[in-house]
Amino acid sequence: xTSYENTRQPRPFSAGAGTRDRLGEWVDKHSGTFFIAPAVTxxxxxxxxxxxxxxxxxxxRVRWSGDGLKFRYVGFRNFSKQFxxxxxxxxxxxxxxxxxxxxxxxxxAAAVLWWLIRSVRITxxxxxxxxxxxxxxxxxxxxxxxxxxxxxxxxxxxxTTLFYVLVGCAIQFVIGTGLAFxxxxxxxxxxFFRVIFFIxxxxxxxGVGYAMRMVADVTKGxxxxxxxxxGLGDWVWSADAWxxxxxxxxxxxxxxxxxxxxxxxxxxxxxPRDHVEAAQVDGASSVQxxxxxxxxxxxxxxxxxxxxxxxxxxxxxxxxxxMTGGGPGSATESMTLNSMYxxxxxxxxxxxxxxxxxxxxxVVVCASFFNYVVMGQIRKPKS
Amino acid sequence: MHFRKQMxxxxxxxxALGGVAAPAVAQHEGVTVNILTRPGYxxxxxxxxxxxxxxxxxxxxxxxxxxxxxxxxxxxxNDWATGTNSIxxxxxxxxxxVELDAAGLLEDLDPYVAAxxxxxxxxxxxxxxxxxxxxxxxxxxLMVDGDFQMVYYRTDVLTEAGVEPPxxxxxxxxxxxxxxxxxxxxxxxxxxxxxxxxxxxAQSYFAIQTFAAPIVQTxxxxxxxxxxxxxxxPLINNAGWKKAFELYKATGExxxxxxxxxxxxxxxxxxxxxxxxxxxEWGDPGTLQLDDDASSIKGKLFAIxxxxxxxxxxxxxxALVPATAESAPHSIDGVNYSPFAAFGGWAGAINKKADAATxxxxxxxxxxxxxxxxxxxxxxxxxxxxxPYRVSQLASTxxxxxxxxxxxxxxxxxxxxxxxxxNPNMSSDMKIPGAQQYTAVVLDTQLARxxxxxxxxxxxxxxxxxxWEEITEDFGRDEQVxxxxxxxxxx
Numbered sequence: 001x002t003s004y005e006n007t008r009q010p011r012p013f014s015a016g017a018g019t020r021d022r023l024g025e026w027v028d029k030h031s032g033t034f035f036i037a038p039a040v041t042x043x044x045x046x047x048x049x050x051x052x053x054x055x056x057x058x059x060x061r062v063r064w065s066g067d068g069l070k071f072r073y074v075g076f077r078n079f080s081k082q083f084x085x086x087x088x089x090x091x092x093x094x095x096x097x098x099x100x101x102x103x104x105x106x107x108x109a110a111a112v113l114w115w116l117i118r119s120v121r122i123t124x125x126x127x128x129x130x131x132x133x134x135x136x137x138x139x140x141x142x143x144x145x146x147x148x149x150x151x152x153x154x155x156x157x158x159x160t161t162l163f164y165v166l167v168g169c170a171i172q173f174v175i176g177t178g179l180a181f182x183x184x185x186x187x188x189x190x191x192f193f194r195v196i197f198f199i200x201x202x203x204x205x206x207g208v209g210y211a212m213r214m215v216a217d218v219t220k221g222x223x224x225x226x227x228x229x230x231g232l233g234d235w236v237w238s239a240d241a242w243x244x245x246x247x248x249x250x251x252x253x254x255x256x257x258x259x260x261x262x263x264x265x266x267x268x269x270x271x272p273r274d275h276v277e278a279a280q281v282d283g284a285s286s287v288q289x290x291x292x293x294x295x296x297x298x299x300x301x302x303x304x305x306x307x308x309x310x311x312x313x314x315x316x317x318x319x320x321x322x323m324t325g326g327g328p329g330s331a332t333e334s335m336t337l338n339s340m341y342x343x344x345x346x347x348x349x350x351x352x353x354x355x356x357x358x359x360x361x362x363v364v365v366c367a368s369f370f371n372y373v374v375m376g377q378i379r380k381p382k383s
Numbered sequence: 384m385h386f387r388k389q390m391x392x393x394x395x396x397x398x399a400l401g402g403v404a405a406p407a408v409a410q411h412e413g414v415t416v417n418i419l420t421r422p423g424y425x426x427x428x429x430x431x432x433x434x435x436x437x438x439x440x441x442x443x444x445x446x447x448x449x450x451x452x453x454x455x456x457x458x459x460x461n462d463w464a465t466g467t468n469s470i471x472x473x474x475x476x477x478x479x480x481v482e483l484d485a486a487g488l489l490e491d492l493d494p495y496v497a498a499x500x501x502x503x504x505x506x507x508x509x510x511x512x513x514x515x516x517x518x519x520x521x522x523x524x525l526m527v528d529g530d531f532q533m534v535y536y537r538t539d540v541l542t543e544a545g546v547e548p549p550x551x552x553x554x555x556x557x558x559x560x561x562x563x564x565x566x567x568x569x570x571x572x573x574x575x576x577x578x579x580x581x582x583x584x585a586q587s588y589f590a591i592q593t594f595a596a597p598i599v600q601t602x603x604x605x606x607x608x609x610x611x612x613x614x615x616x617p618l619i620n621n622a623g624w625k626k627a628f629e630l631y632k633a634t635g636e637x638x639x640x641x642x643x644x645x646x647x648x649x650x651x652x653x654x655x656x657x658x659x660x661x662x663x664e665w666g667d668p669g670t671l672q673l674d675d676d677a678s679s680i681k682g683k684l685f686a687i688x689x690x691x692x693x694x695x696x697x698x699x700x701x702a703l704v705p706a707t708a709e710s711a712p713h714s715i716d717g718v719n720y721s722p723f724a725a726f727g728g729w730a731g732a733i734n735k736k737a738d739a740a741t742x743x744x745x746x747x748x749x750x751x752x753x754x755x756x757x758x759x760x761x762x763x764x765x766x767x768x769x770x771p772y773r774v775s776q777l778a779s780t781x782x783x784x785x786x787x788x789x790x791x792x793x794x795x796x797x798x799x800x801x802x803x804x805x806n807p808n809m810s811s812d813m814k815i816p817g818a819q820q821y822t823a824v825v826l827d828t829q830l831a832r833x834x835x836x837x838x839x840x841x842x843x844x845x846x847x848x849x850x851w852e853e854i855t856e857d858f859g860r861d862e863q864v865x866x867x868x869x870x871x872x873x874x
């Protein structure tokens with residue numbers, strides 16, 4: 001041990017120590033930087049650079065020519081089109097707020113502002129910047145929700161995306177966690193169910209889309225006799241906005257519940273048995289054991305899994321593209337799908353602008369969730 | 384395999400009878416021509432089959448790559464504009480040539496045409512020769528298919544219901560209402576009065592233009608029906624397009640319940656199964672009804688060149704007025720017709736940056752596909768997806784009857800196509816830079832939202848007007864005015 005520590009000490013330079021020794025010392029001192037430099041460079045080239053480069057697209061009218069791409073700066077026009085131009089209703093939905101909508105919005109806005117004011121006492125100025133951004137996004141989303149859905153109007157691609165993310169992920173989380181909990185119990189055939197539940201995750205989303213389109217076909221699909229028996233022979237899920245969105249969410253859940261399932265199963269199986277056995281010896285019921293021992297221990301994993309799933313859900317594109325083409329109308333169109341359709345029509349600037357709006361939405365929602373929910377739960381056991 | 388043999392036999396026969404000289408043997412030995420087009424046998428299949436024949440004749444290897452329809456244009460544009468040049472020939476909608484040519488990406492085919500003694504340019508119907516193949520007065524594409532939309536009706540169903548084929552869109556609704564619910568294929572189930580592909584991001588935006596054209600365009604092809612050509616102000620937020628939107632939506636009452644989620648593949652499966660009394664389609668059903676899986680409708684699906692309108696848009700007042708000799712000079716018996724050249728037909732264009740040997744081989748192959756000996760056979764076979772575009776293909780019913788078409792149907796089918804092509808008020812698909820954005824994004828999206836009940840017709844038209852204005856501003860109004868004049872041949 002002593003010998004090892006001695007080798008780690010910098011050697012004193014003797015008078016007249018050579019440049020070579022000093023260079024070696026310098027290299028040794030910065031070796032960590034040298035080792036990490038290639039990876040950082042690659043990340044900068046392949047990840048950061050395209051992200052920054054796409055800003056030029058978002059702020060430009062881009063046209064193809066025989067010499068490649070030609071950019072014409074148009075400022076924030078591609079963005080403003082989504083909020084105030086021809087794409088406003090498509091993106092935000094119909095905004096015609098009712099009295100009830102105003103009241104609800106007022107309550108939500110007041111609650112958010114109260115939370116923000118309270119934050120002044122418990123966080124730093126850097127934290128306040130983050131909370132202000134979260135609060136602004138929450139108030140904006142609350143207004144759009146109150147002016148569209150709550151006031152009986154259609155929602156746009158913004159809230160269709162949030163529907164897939166918030167409602168879809170919540171359902172997937174509940175079902176996935178429930179299945180994981182069941183499979184963690186000492187029941188017969190649990191290994192068989194683990195494999196079966198995991199299979200959908202391994203299928204390409206394209207395949208899931210086509211499979212679900214066939215399964216959900218009300219005229220030729222396997223459920224056609226059932227619908228006929230129930231007197232729903234003329235009912236068509238693809239003709240109604242909410243049934244189409246619901247079908248999209250069911251299809252998405254079918255594929256992604258296994259992800260929640262497998263992560264939560266791993267977390268549940270890592271809970272030390274002695275904690276549970278000790279509680280059983282003390283006479284705790286199954287519900288008490290779950291609430292007081294199991295759940296607190298899997299909570300950090302649960303919220304992290306939910307965060308990862310939410311980030312993925314924001315990008316949903318394959319299923320609505322294949323199953324409905326975004327229809328009926330624009331009912332099932334996510335922001336990613338909208339961006340893709342616009343890109344296909346060679347409006348590269350408009351497509352990039354929507355991609356940036358989605359990026360902002362994803363970062364703010366997920367960062368808020370991470371800071372105020374995930375980190376809260378991760379810190380809780382330590383305290 | 385059956386089709387391959389049939390096509391080879393017909394080609395050899397046609398070549399022998401017609402004395403068509405084959406290109407010089409090994410003329411293009413060692414040259415590979417890479418072609419990009421849509422997926423599936425339709426359009427791409429004959430390119431592959433004919434490519435093998437062409438290789439045997441000239442030595443040039445034809446490689447056909449298939450990509451989803453929506454990817455064709457961006458892939459070609461990207462490949463050619465960035466200098467990747469992995470594609471030598473694109474086979475796509477004739478109308479897309481304008482935007483590619485504006486970017487300087489298309490080879491001028493006039494010198495090749497001048498030296499080509501087999502193409503017989505005069506035999507190509509004037510609309511496809513002047514509007515389909517030419518951009519800015521120069522030949523930049525060669526057609527392999529001629530497209531415009533027609534209405535088809537089941538003769539047996541209409542006879543049984545005691546109704547006449549529709550003349551106007553109001554008649555269409557009337558007939559559809561009377562036959563809706565009849566058992567049209569004897570399976571004991573109620574069938575549909577009207578079948579139209581209304582799925583978003585599919586072909587619905589073509590069909591709405593077929594409805595609007597006879598109401599909005601009255602003074603010949605050069606007038607157009609999308610813009611005020613002098614200012615490029617959208618000509619869409621008016622009573623004419625409003626009526627077209629309302630009529631189009633009303634057809635849904637007599638259509639399949641899942642019509643809003645049906646693309647052309649879905650409606651074709653329905654009409655081939657005998658479940659549609661009326662439908663809006665391209666030229667394909669004329670030959671598709673001869674397929675083995677359409678036996679219940681063989682010879683019963685007749686075509687109407689164009690459905691007309693008794694009311695037309697007065698562009699000065701913005702009101703609808705009766706179609707008269709003054710308001711609609713081409714009207715017949717108070718009905719204005721304007722067959723819509725939807726999509727314009729599939730055509731091949733050559734990458735300007737391909738090397739000379741490849742361009743020569745590519746042109747010879749496109750010419751080979753286009754020449755009467757080959758195309759005259761291909762258009763009679765439904766599976767190819769190729770519809771007639773040459774006068775010789777439409778002059779006689781003989782080839783069609785030989786291909787299995789009943790004489791009465793052949794008379795009706797060719798009569799309808801000839802009638803449309805001869806119509807001086809034929810309406811052209813949009814052929815200006817950004818056409819995809821104007822129609823496939825803005826028009827299609829707002830139409831779909833209106834059909835789904837998300838917005839009113841007034842809101843849909845206002846949104847389209849605003850969206851089209853934004854696109855025009857993006858591309859430059861003066862440039863678009865110039866492009867529109869070239870596209871409609873008014874300059």
